[in-house]
Amino acid sequence: MNMFISQCRMEILRVLRNRRFIIASLIMPLMFYYIFTNIAGGASNSKEWQAQYLISMTTFSIIGSAINTLGLRLVQERTQGWSRLIQITPLPAGAYLTAKMAAQTLINLFSIIVIFLTGALINNVELTALQWIESGLWILIGAFPFLALGTFIGSFKSIDTAAAVGNILYMTLSILGGLWMPLEVLPKTLRTIGEWLPTYRFGHGAWNIVAGKAPDVTSIALLGGYLVFFVVLSVYTRKRQEAV
Numbered sequence: 001m002n003m004f005i006s007q008c009r010m011e012i013l014r015v016l017r018n019r020r021f022i023i024a025s026l027i028m029p030l031m032f033y034y035i036f037t038n039i040a041g042g043a044s045n046s047k048e049w050q051a052q053y054l055i056s057m058t059t060f061s062i063i064g065s066a067i068n069t070l071g072l073r074l075v076q077e078r079t080q081g082w083s084r085l086i087q088i089t090p091l092p093a094g095a096y097l098t099a100k101m102a103a104q105t106l107i108n109l110f111s112i113i114v115i116f117l118t119g120a121l122i123n124n125v126e127l128t129a130l131q132w133i134e135s136g137l138w139i140l141i142g143a144f145p146f147l148a149l150g151t152f153i154g155s156f157k158s159i160d161t162a163a164a165v166g167n168i169l170y171m172t173l174s175i176l177g178g179l180w181m182p183l184e185v186l187p188k189t190l191r192t193i194g195e196w197l198p199t200y201r202f203g204h205g206a207w208n209i210v211a212g213k214a215p216d217v218t219s220i221a222l223l224g225g226y227l228v229f230f231v232v233l234s235v236y237t238r239k240r241q242e243a244v
Contacts (some may be wrong), residue, residue: 011103014073028064030118033057048211051127054119055206058181059092060086060138060218061115062108063174063199069155070104074154075162101147108143112136127210136207145223148230153239155231173199183216198226 035054037111074097116132119125125237127135149169156162174180176190177199194200205215 008099008103008106011099012106015159016107028061030057030115032060033119034113034122037124038126047124047126050123051125051210052207053133054115054125055125055139055210056203058112058115059142059199059203059206060174060179061111062143063140063179063202064170065108065111065145066104066143066148067170069107069162070100070150071153071156071158071166072145072162073193074100075159078154079157079159083105084095096152101144101151104150105140105143109136109140112139118219131212135206137204138206138209138215142205142223143188145198145226145230146202148227148234152230153232155234155241157241177203178202179203196222198223 021066033053061102112135153162153166153169156165176194177197178194179199183194183200186194201219205219205223208215208219
């Protein structure tokens with residue numbers, strides 16, 4: 001257990017020293033949030049819309065951190081021989097990836113707090129204490145499928161390929177999942193697809209919370225299904241690579 005905790009602590013320090021994390025996971029979502037709620041005008045004058053968009057940009061930040069920060073770091077460490085070195089240490093099998101995900105979860109918590117504080121201070125977003133806590137916990141726990149997706153991206157052999165695939169998935173899933181704009185403005189076919197994506201279900205549960213509702217069962221079930229799928233896919237891919 002002490003080894004696992006030490007590994008988690010090391011991973012947290014390494015992520016915080018990563019400039020890409022600061023830019024992609026915090027600065028960009030905060031910049032988008034400020035532009036769309038204070039410069040774009042229109043619906044942004046609505047306090048309800050500002051609260052919903054705060055949730056959208058928070059989920060956008062967490063997804064990007066899971067797919068790109070975690071995924072690319074795994075690829076980079078494998079190409080540098082770090083992951084192979086870990087295999088010959090006393091660290092239990094599977095603890096390496098688990099420590100990565102645990103450390104990323106703590107980093108996600110930090111991101112949620114920072115973005116929530118920004119929304120409250122810049123736009124005076126007003127939620128009850130319970131809504132702040134519940135939506136934060138939903139985002140923190142609902143990020144697990146994307147952490148699993150990040151470990152799958154991390155199984156790629158080339159960091160260039162991982163970066164390209166990761167960014168395409170990140171942006172496509174975010175746009176089609178309604179994180180940048182409501183699904184209602186998209187064509188019917190894209191709306192139908194978007195409703196089944198993990199990004200939409202991730203955001204939808206948190207949107208319900210800030211609207212005074214509970215996350216729907218469909219969102220919980222689909223996120224759970226995506227978590228299992230991405231974990232199986234990641235494990236299968238890594239075992240095939242080890243066999244080769």
